[in-house]
Amino acid sequence: MRLSLLPLILVIAAVGCSSKIAPTEQAEEQAAEKITVNRELTGDVSIDGSSTVYPISEAAAAQFQKRYPNVGVTVGQSGTGGGFKRFTKGETDISDASRSIKQEEFESARQSGAAFVEMPIAFDGLTIVVHPKNDWVDQITVDELKKIFTAEGQAKNWSDVREGWPEKEIAIFAPGTDSGTFDYFNEVVAGEDGQMRSDMSTSEDDNVLVTGVSGSPEAIGFFGVAYYEENKDKLRAVPVVNPQSGEAVLPNPETIESGEYAPFSRPLFIYVNADSLRRPEVKRFAQFYLEQAPELAAETGYVALPASVYDQVRTNLQSRKTGTHYLTEEGESRSGPVTEVYAPENLHSF
Numbered sequence: 001m002r003l004s005l006l007p008l009i010l011v012i013a014a015v016g017c018s019s020k021i022a023p024t025e026q027a028e029e030q031a032a033e034k035i036t037v038n039r040e041l042t043g044d045v046s047i048d049g050s051s052t053v054y055p056i057s058e059a060a061a062a063q064f065q066k067r068y069p070n071v072g073v074t075v076g077q078s079g080t081g082g083g084f085k086r087f088t089k090g091e092t093d094i095s096d097a098s099r100s101i102k103q104e105e106f107e108s109a110r111q112s113g114a115a116f117v118e119m120p121i122a123f124d125g126l127t128i129v130v131h132p133k134n135d136w137v138d139q140i141t142v143d144e145l146k147k148i149f150t151a152e153g154q155a156k157n158w159s160d161v162r163e164g165w166p167e168k169e170i171a172i173f174a175p176g177t178d179s180g181t182f183d184y185f186n187e188v189v190a191g192e193d194g195q196m197r198s199d200m201s202t203s204e205d206d207n208v209l210v211t212g213v214s215g216s217p218e219a220i221g222f223f224g225v226a227y228y229e230e231n232k233d234k235l236r237a238v239p240v241v242n243p244q245s246g247e248a249v250l251p252n253p254e255t256i257e258s259g260e261y262a263p264f265s266r267p268l269f270i271y272v273n274a275d276s277l278r279r280p281e282v283k284r285f286a287q288f289y290l291e292q293a294p295e296l297a298a299e300t301g302y303v304a305l306p307a308s309v310y311d312q313v314r315t316n317l318q319s320r321k322t323g324t325h326y327l328t329e330e331g332e333s334r335s336g337p338v339t340e341v342y343a344p345e346n347l348h349s350f
Contacts, residue, residue: 039069045093055301056297083097097268146190148172149189174209184264214235253298
């Protein structure tokens with residue numbers, strides 16, 4: 001009798017186990033059902049540019065391809081400048097940029113007929129990082145960054161930057177000169193008439209910079225906040241003194257969105273070729289990217305833009321309004337809060 005009951009017991013146990021697993025399986029099936037798969041849309045979308053924007057675009061591409069499996073989306077990271085070089089020649093559909101387009105790049109696009117729709121997609125906080133064992137840099141000013149990173153400053157040791165800091169040689173890591181992050185930092189720290197020092201270790205790949213700074217207690221570097229968030233176990237972010245308030249501030253979603261993390265809060269962009277938008281796969285991808293931008297920003301360590309900005313981007317995309325809000329008709333750079341700059345009246349069209 002005992003032996004005859006054993007199969008029954010095993011069956012009951014199996015049924016009990018399956019009832020526990022079923023809700024999880026059902027939830028997964030329901031989640032899969034929410035993703036409407038469209039196999040009719042086909043084609044390719046090519047993206048290149050900023051390594052800072054790369055994580056957002058890569059996440060957008062991955063999610064898009066779950067819904068549109070017959071569309072191939074390739075995402076490169078040759079740097080903002082490198083991306084614009086290809087984009088203005090018509091070689092790519094979308095250019096990732098960690099800064100707004102420059103006048104010479106705009107003119108190149110005009111001459112080649114590569115009109116574009118400019119799309120801000122997230123906020124970033126350019127983050128100053130040091131090795132966790134660095135126990136002397138509690139905060140830093142723009143003037144001190146100038147001493148470290150510019151040709152004018154050329155500080156060799158930490159003691160050259162601030163009295164009381166150790167007489168240890170500084171190991172400096174920075175993005176490559178094709179990077180929009182490099183351009184933005186150069187503009188803020190060196191200014192129009194200054195230039196960055198030439199003896200830094202540079203790379204277009206932010207992961208190389210992470211490895212460099214995390215490998216030397218005397219090192220300092222900078223890149224987008226997302227790469228810091230991914231590597232905060234082996235790096236330490238340095239609070240930057242806001243030139244206006246005098247307060248030392250760390251980058252986080254609140255301080256970046258409010259502008260309190262100054263002067264290193266900045267918008268990130270994608271630029272979409274207007275002719276490419278005539279292709280259904282590119283048009284749908286650009287729409288999808290915009291729809292998902294707030295969530296993608298948060299998932300990848302960045303900060304969503306105000307809803308009013310996304311609304312204006314949507315209007316420009318739907319009506320295919322080409323040009324940039326960040327250059328005047330005279331070709332001068334326009335700066336300020338994105339909510340003010342990215343206004344309809346500021347559009348410098350082709």
